[in-house]
Amino acid sequence: MGAVCGELHAESDVRLIVGVTVEGFSGTDRGSGLAVDDGVLVDSGCVTVNPRVIAVGDVARYRCRLRGRRVRAEHWTAANEQAGVAVTSLLAGATVTHFARHGYFWSDQYGHRIQFAGVATEDVRNVEGDVAAKGFVAAYHCDDALTGVFAIDSPRPFTRLRRFL
Template sequence: MRTIAIIGASLAGLRSAQALRQQGFDGRIVVVGDEVHLPYDRPPLSKDFLLGKCEAVPLADQEDLDALNVEWRLGNRATALLSSGEVALQDGTIAADGVVIATGGLPRAIPGSHVLRTLDDATRLRNALTDAQSVAVIGAGFIGAEVASSARALGKEVTVVEALPTPLTRVLGAEMGAACGQLHGDHGSTLITGVNVDSVNIKHDGINPEVDGIKLGDGRHVNAQVVIAGIGTRPATDWLAGGPVKIDNGVVCDAGGVTNLKNIVAVGDVANCAGHRAEHWTSATEQAQVAARNLLAGDTVATHTNGGYVWSDQYGVRIQFIGRATNDVRVEDGSIEDRKFVATYRDGANPEDVVGILAMSNARLFTRFRRNLK
């Protein structure tokens, strides 16, 4: 291969470029990104960035970026995959022997609400929070909870609305999801569960529209001057529609990130690897190493097993989870009431096998139990 195009200039794209160089590729690498920014870390956006404690956190310093010797095409969206070796951009095309698809996900939005995915999203939200007194967060998943925590730290009146009866049930199960949900009440936020949001109310003063709270599906009104939707993402595959790569809840690929075309791989949030799409920071990094190896080999010579590790900082508490949740969950150390514990999830067929671990404010024991994960 002489030229590899990486479509997506965030974490998965940068890690793919780094992996290609580490594995000996010395040809041309072109990295295309629709944002104008060099790669930055997304996790701080919902926390320290909103609190004004930091600005954008680079994923690599300029010296390391220069050493990669890649061609950056930033602020330039990919519009189509014309063939297995040609990508259409807003300003032309790129011919490449190999392609890495790393376009990530797009946040699901509600008219009138903010979303939080990019640095520009975070900047708009931070500015909006400056003069607001009341904030509504739609969705009590990790991102929604982190934004609620930050807004509360800024002294805002915060209401979190979750459609499910218990937050994070699909990720952590009902018992542990409830434990995480209790953090909102501990710190003065209001959590409303089991109800959908009907609409974000907008009032017009003849000049500028303003948010006037949200209307819930049961008719209740929630006061809010700023509304944030944290209701998940969808894979950014619109530009691939009608092209040669198979699409189904992301880019369809095998456990090595290889698509139906062996010179095209997918990594990160956009990759549906062997029927599973992992939207985790660590997964993007690990997948990049494997996908780069397979792209250079021209076949699947390595695979990636998703560990499912995720962490979240909320209200001064660090939550860590890895593996999968089951109905058999046991608190191994500490207590839920103290908001400091480690819990394990056991396999239904083999109760002694630990298949998942959740920790709250207990990183040391989380690491120890992680060694026994099946």
């Protein structure tokens, strides 16, 4: 599905640079004492190793129950949904509520509506529409269970499938 989105950019004369990582930063090393690894590591309550510090949104890296590895939810909807969990944990001084929602985002790009909800896995299947025409819905599965839904210009079928997550 990333390749399909890449095609949208290419069709609009946008050059994508992929596979490039940051090699380092210059400046003074202040160090926060927080555990970091491709983001600030948090528990399911958005609490860091220091219970007086929380992290949400793009920077927060939490363990995904489905995949069993740490992930970042890199869209404003995640930050919005994580905020209530994080504040509750911060005020309690410990993790008392848990962020358990799967990711959701939408974006309008080059005249196309792109939507995603859930967790992407390696098993992705087109379930409706035409991928080449950029109007379709695809479903992600893990052991035949629906884990995610991706769509371009198909809001109604997307919403219908999203209810099963």
